[in-house]
Amino acid sequence: MMKKRRSRELFFLVAFAMGGLSWAPAGCKATSSSGRSNTTSGGEARGEAREGPVARPAPDMGTAPARRAPRRAPRRASARAVSHAPLGALLGRYVDARGRVGYKRWMRSASDTKALARYLARLAAVDPSGMPRSEQKAFWINAYNANVLRGVMDKLAADSSFVVSRKGFAFFDEVRYKVAGQRLSLNEMENGVLRGDFGHKSLGKTPAPRLALIRGWHKGVGKVDPRIHFALVCASVGCPNLRAGAYRGVLLEAQLQADTTAYINDPTKGAGPKGISAIFSWFKKDFLAVGLPPRRFIAKYYKSDISKVRFSKEIKYSWDLNRQ
Secondary structure (H helix, E strand, O other): OHHHHHHHHHHHHHHHHOOOOOOOOOOOOOEOOOOOEOEOOOOOEOOEEOOEEOOOOOOOOOOOOOOOOOOOOOOOOOOOOOOOHHHHHHHHHHEOOOOOEOHHHHHHOHHHHHHHHHHHHHHHHOOHHHOOHHHHHHHHHHHHHHHHHHHHHHHHHHOOOOOOOHHHHHHHHOOOEEEOOEEEOHHHHHHHHHOOOOOOHHHOOOOHHHHHHHHHHHHHHOOOOHHHHHOOOOOEOOOOOOOOOOOOHHHHHHHHHHHHHHHHOOOOOOEEOOEEOOHHHHOHHHHHHOOOOHHHHHHHHOOOOHHHOOOOOEOOOOOOEOEO
């Protein structure tokens, strides 16, 4: 009995010396050197059975630091849609009712030139392949138009007389516009991604790896839709009027219908007594691809007497800059 009692006393002396327990009379709860009760959720002392200690308590290591919530990984761009609202706001501010652009006013606004740069950086970082088809088509139409605007303003900063037809339309072949993680030319966006015309001469020098990506993007957009020719704006007066807003997947069908109708019913550049637009000869294969030769396509959208349209003549296409 005496030997057992000495063992218990020795136990507490060792524990006390190690700082795990403070000395207390028999029958009291042992506490850690921090002063907090070493109890379980059931109220029993840790390391102490109902009739006395039976296990050596662990030394107090001090108060454990609060655990920090794990840091969230940066959110990746949505594969389902991209907001084109920033572009829409800019177009609403600088495009007038005739589809002309206030380039000089835009260039004088540091905040709005930066806003366009931020929007384009967004398009550069997003691969639209996982989006619904209408969103993909809207993405590429907006990418084309927004990069045309950016490119024209860059050129105007160096030469106020710039027009896109200069040097054999080299403007459209410059591989300088980053979209979906790749440097592309405007011709690659139009003739490759949106039209899928891989025999077009503008794609003749496109490297095979980039061409493979363009083919994949075209597959996501789907078969050529000739109405895109009335939405893509090449910064010239003869082009369709630039919409004072961005294209959106959910509205795309109505937007393309409206733009096609507006262009064809403009007798100064679409169709009328003076002739028809050169667009119908340049991209004739796109109209034939949907079973509508140019004459039938025009008839589908023309609101006046179709007999007054002079199909045998082309309206002279103006390459003057579409500036205000």
